[in-house]
Structures are given as structure tokens and as C-alpha cells.
Amino acid sequence: MATKTHELGQDIVSTVTADTFETLVLNASGETVVEFMSYGCSHCHAIEPIFQEVARTMAATQNYYRVNVAIDSDLELSYHIEGTPTFVMFLDGAEVGRVEGPDPTLSSLTAAVTQPYHS
Amino acid sequence: MSDLLPLTKPTLLFDGQCAVCRRIALWVQRSAKNRAGESNIVERPIGNDPDELRSLNASLNIWDAYAVIHLLMPDGSMKQGGEAVAEVLRNLPNCRWFAWSFRVGVFGHRPFQWLLNGAYIILSKSRPLLGCESCGTPSQWMQPIRKSAKWVQSLFVKPSEQATKVHSTSRPSSKTS
Numbered sequence: 001m002a003t004k005t006h007e008l009g010q011d012i013v014s015t016v017t018a019d020t021f022e023t024l025v026l027n028a029s030g031e032t033v034v035e036f037m038s039y040g041c042s043h044c045h046a047i048e049p050i051f052q053e054v055a056r057t058m059a060a061t062q063n064y065y066r067v068n069v070a071i072d073s074d075l076e077l078s079y080h081i082e083g084t085p086t087f088v089m090f091l092d093g094a095e096v097g098r099v100e101g102p103d104p105t106l107s108s109l110t111a112a113v114t115q116p117y118h119s
Numbered sequence: 120m121s122d123l124l125p126l127t128k129p130t131l132l133f134d135g136q137c138a139v140c141r142r143i144a145l146w147v148q149r150s151a152k153n154r155a156g157e158s159n160i161v162e163r164p165i166g167n168d169p170d171e172l173r174s175l176n177a178s179l180n181i182w183d184a185y186a187v188i189h190l191l192m193p194d195g196s197m198k199q200g201g202e203a204v205a206e207v208l209r210n211l212p213n214c215r216w217f218a219w220s221f222r223v224g225v226f227g228h229r230p231f232q233w234l235l236n237g238a239y240i241i242l243s244k245s246r247p248l249l250g251c252e253s254c255g256t257p258s259q260w261m262q263p264i265r266k267s268a269k270w271v272q273s274l275f276v277k278p279s280e281q282a283t284k285v286h287s288t289s290r291p292s293s294k295t296s
Binding site (some may be wrong): 038039040042045048068070071 | 134136137165167169181182184185186
């Protein structure tokens with residue numbers, strides 16, 4: 001299996017790695033949101049349930065993935081990630097926007113991950 | 120869950136990305152050896168695989184594991200925070216003489232355990248100040264202490280030395296962690 005989907009039931013965001021990033025993100029068509037995060041980051045922890053809810057709500061129109069920068073530091077460097085969580089929005093494999101450390105609220109995160117596709 | 124890994128000794132999970140945690144884990148590792156040279160405690164970094172962690176205890180959540188110290192007991196139970204620290208100390212040959220005090224009850228309360236819980240919370244919140252590069256930015260109430268620590272550090276460390284100490288995951292960004 002190319003990605004690892006967690007079996008918590010409520011976790012619908014898959015982890016993408018350096019090996020699968022090109023296939024699942026860069027070669028994907030449509031809208032893809034990638035969260036660069038680490039499990040030791042308290043801000044990532046705070047926003048995780050919000051991110052899950054946004055992903056669940058938007059699942060019909062957007063793909064959602066996470067990159068664990070503690071493992072995939074090459075991806076972190078490639079995308080010049082300067083803090084976690086950073087959400088990078090892709091359209092047909094090309095970056096169209098990003099947001100660093102949005103407020104952990106549903107409205108704020110929803111706006112952050114949809115705004116680049118509407119501008 | 121049937122595919123749980125059996126634990127024969129208390130297993131201490133620690134944040135392998137946190138310098139403070141690694142130092143504490145090393146101290147525990149050295150202190151946990153009994154007279155026969157065997158360790159009373161098994162240690163392992165939390166890692167990055169939620170599924171692997173759940174193979175140790177089905178109710179173990181990787182986010183929680185990073186947020187609070189966890190000690191997995193052979194009977195399947197878990198101790199967290201100050202309770203985990205007390206249990207670790209009870210398993211260290213040099214500390215168990217006073218670690219039993221944490222079980223002492225007075226009028227239904229355990230005052231020494233209560234103090235230990237408070238000390239653990241302060242230490243946990245202070246990790247970003249003590250060299251934990253993966254712990255993110257400190258809590259708001261810690262910010263004045265952080266600024267003071269940085270100021271003191273700047274008095275003793277030259278800017279060129281500070282630059283070499285910046286870890287790749289340590290970010291200047293104030294909002295993100």
C-alpha cells in the first residue's frame with residue numbers, strides 16, 4: 001500500500017512520504033491539501049481534530065494528506081517549510097498557496113485551505 | 120486487540136526528538152540497572168508510527184504520547200504524567216527509598232504525588248526553554264521566561280556560535296511550532 005491510513009476511524013487523512021509524494025500529490029489532478037506536521041508539535045496537535053473535520057467535509061472535492069517532517073525532512077527542505085503546521089495547497093500538482101499555523105478553528109482552516117482555489 | 124506486543128517490564132516512552140527527554144531517558148537507563156546489571160525499565164522513543172505505538176497498547180495515541188510522558192505497564196495499564204514519573208522512580212534502585220513517599224496519603228490526598236505532578240507540569244512546559252527543538256513554542260505564560268533565558272544566553276554565547284546551534288526543525292517563526 002502506498003500510503004498509511006490510520007485506523008482510528010476518525011482519521012481520514014493519509015500520510016504521504018517522499019516515495020509517494022510525486023504519485024499522490026504532484027501527479028494528482030484536482031485540488032490537494034498537504035499538511036506538513038510532526039507529532040511532537042503542540043500546534044499540530046491542537047489543529048489535528050479541526051483538520052480532520054475539514055478533510056471530512058471537503059473530501060468530495062479535495063484530497064488531504066500529511067507529511068511528517070520528522071521523517072521526510074527532504075520534503076520539508078524542498079518546500080521551504082519554516083514551521084509546523086504548514087498547509088500547502090496544490091492544483092493539478094502545482095502549488096497554488098500555503099498557510100503557516102492557521103488558527104485552530106474550523107472557519108479559519110476551511111478558509112485557509114479553500115481560498116487559494118478561489119482566487 | 121489480539122496482536123499486542125507483550126511487555127515484560129515497564130516501558131517508558133520518550134520523545135526521541137527532544138534533547139531534554141533524551142538526556143532524562145539516558146539517566147533513567149543508567150539508573151534503572153539492578154545489582155545483576157539488568158534494567159528494570161525498558162525505554163523506547165515514541166517514533167512516528169501511530170500503528171506501531173498501538174501495538175504496544177491499543178488505547179495509546181501518538182499525540183498524547185508526545186504531549187505527556189507515558190509508562191506502559193506489563194499488566195496492560197498505562198501511567199501518565201506525574202504518576203508515570205513516580206512509577207519510574209520506584210523502579211530505580213537508587214530512588215525507590217523516597218519514591219514510595221508518593222503513595223503516602225493524608226486525608227485521602229497524596230501530597231507528595233501532588234507536588235510531583237506540579238513539578239512534572241512545570242518541567243514539561245519548560246522543555247522548549249531547555250533545548251527541546253521539537254516541542255514547539257512555549258506556552259504564553261512561559262514567554263517572559265523564554266525571553267529572559269535568551270537574553271542571558273546572548274550574554275554568554277557569541278552570535279556565530281548561536282547560528283551553529285540552530286537545528287533544522289527549530290524555527291524562528293513565532294506562531295508556528
